[in-house]
Amino acid sequence: xxxxxxxxxxxxxxxxxxxxxxxxxxxxxxxxxxxxxxxxxxxxxxxxxxxxxxxxxxxxxxxxxxxxxxxxxxxxxxxxxxxxxxxxxxxxxxxxxxxxxxxxxxxxxxxxxxxxxxxxxxxxxxxxxxxxxxxxxxxxxxxxxxxxxxxxxxxxxxxxxxxxxxxxxxxxxxxxxxxxxxxxxxxxxxxxxxxxxxxxxxxxxxxxxxxxxxxxxxxxxxxxx
Numbered sequence: 558x559x560x561x562x563x564x565x566x567x568x569x570x571x572x573x574x575x576x577x578x579x580x581x582x583x584x585x586x587x588x589x590x591x592x593x594x595x596x597x598x599x600x601x602x603x604x605x606x607x608x609x610x611x612x613x614x615x616x617x618x619x620x621x622x623x624x625x626x627x628x629x630x631x632x633x634x635x636x637x638x639x640x641x642x643x644x645x646x647x648x649x650x651x652x653x654x655x656x657x658x659x660x661x662x663x664x665x666x667x668x669x670x671x672x673x674x675x676x677x678x679x680x681x682x683x684x685x686x687x688x689x690x691x692x693x694x695x696x697x698x699x700x701x702x703x704x705x706x707x708x709x710x711x712x713x714x715x716x717x718x719x720x721x722x723x724x725x726x727x728x729x730x731x732x733x734x735x736x737x738x739x740x741x742x743x744x745x746x747x748x749x750x751x752x753x754x755x756x757x758x759x760x761x762x763x764x765x766x767x768x769x770x771x772x773x774x775x776x777x778x779x780x781x782x
Contacts, residue, residue, distance in 0.1 A: 563668075563691055563692055563693045563723065564692050564693065564720060564721060564722070564723070565692065565693040565695065566669055566692040566693070566695070566702060566720060566721070567695065567700075567701045567702030568667055568695055568696065568697055568698065568699075568700045568701065568702055569669075569700065569702040569703065569704065570700035570701070570702065570703060571610070571611040571613070571631060571704065572611075572613075572617065572618065572704070574617045574618075575611040575612055575613050575614065575617040575618065575631075576610070576611055577609050577610060577611050577612045577631075578608070578609075578610055578611075579608065579609050580606060580607070580608050581607045581608065581609055581632075582607075583600050583601075583604065583607060585652075586600075586607065586648065586649055586652045587600060587648070587652075589651075589652035590648045590649070590651040590652040591651075592648050596644055596645075596648055599642050599644055599645055600645060600648070602637070603636060603637055603638065603640070603641045603642065603645060604634065604635070604636065604637065604641075604645060605635040605636065605637050606635045607632065607633070607634055607635070607649070608632070608633040608635070609630055609631070609632055609633075610631045610632075610633045610660065611630075611631040612628055612629075612630060612631075613628060613629040613630075613631065613704075613710070613713065614627075614628045615627075615628075615710060618704075618710075618713070620707060620708070620709050620710050620712075620713060621708075621709040621710065622709070622710045623709070623710060623711050624676075625675065625676055625711060625714075626655070626656055626710040626711050626713075626714045627655055627710070628655050628656075628710070629655065629656045629657070629658060629710065629713065629714055629717070630653060630655060630656070630657045630658070631657075631658050631660060632649060632653075632657050632658070632659050632660065633659075633660045633662060634646075634649075634659055634660070634661050634662065635662045635663075636661060636662065636663045638663070639663060641661075643689050646659055646670060646672070646689055647672075647686070647689075650672065650674065650686060656671075656674050656714050657671065657674075658670075658671050658717055659671060661691075662697060663694075665696065665697055665698075666694040666695060666696055666697055667694065667695060667696075667697040668691055668692050668693065668694045668695070669691075669692045669721060670689050670690065670691045670692070670721070671689065671690060671717065671718050671721055672686045672687045672688060672689045672690070672718075672734075673686070673687040673718045673730055673731070673734040674686055674687075675731055687734035687735070687737070687738055688734075688737070688738050688741060690718070690721035690722055690723065691721070692721055704717075705717065705720070715730050718730060718734075719733075722734075722737065723737070724736075724737060736780055739780060740777065740780050740781065743773055743776060743777050743780070744777070746773060747770065747773050747774070747777070750766055750769055750770050750773065751770065753766055754766045754767065754770070
């Protein structure tokens with residue numbers, strides 16, 4: 558999973574029956590999410606506008622919903638530049654109590670992003686969020702892609718998130734996202750250790766850090782195996 562690649566996904570032509578097309582005020586999202594001052598600044602500096610383009614629901618798609626996936630919102634995020642922070646996505650996800658698929662827009666291109674949102678096993682009233690997956694940027698028009706064939710809303714959500722995953726696997730999505738998150742965390746720690754190793758002058762400390770790197774590398778190999 559090192560240097561995890563971003564999947565290329567065609568711009569999706571969502572069903573017209575699910576069209577919503579309303580601008581969502583940044584202030585409303587920030588208030589609902591209880592956003593901090595630094596996050597409010599991110600929205601001001603990085604987000605041009607937010608639009609809920611579609612609501613994928615049981616009635617509009619003729620797919621059975623569930624408590625976990627009562628609906629899926631398609632949120633279009635029009636960015637001011639390519640320099641943006643995933644805290645923006647986290648804040649919007651926190652504001653809405655249902656799964657979200659983000660459609661990021663910049664300069665006539667779009668990219669899809671989503672985390673995997675699921676109920677906590679210890680407390681069903683709380684949500685657990687994975688880290689975010691991001692597709693390659695593609696031309697926003699024409700819309701040539703379509704929704705994956707699904708039996709119900711849970712299956713649709715699973716497939717939408719899974720197609721964004723940098724790893725192809727048949728394992729349950731909760732297990733897959735946990736594995737990817739663990740790998741990403743270990744890769745960040747690996748970079749930190751390598752940086753420390755370059756700066757370390759004492760031979761004994763270099764030996765210790767090298768040992769930590771080898772242990773972490775073995776664990777990464779196990780996760781990726």
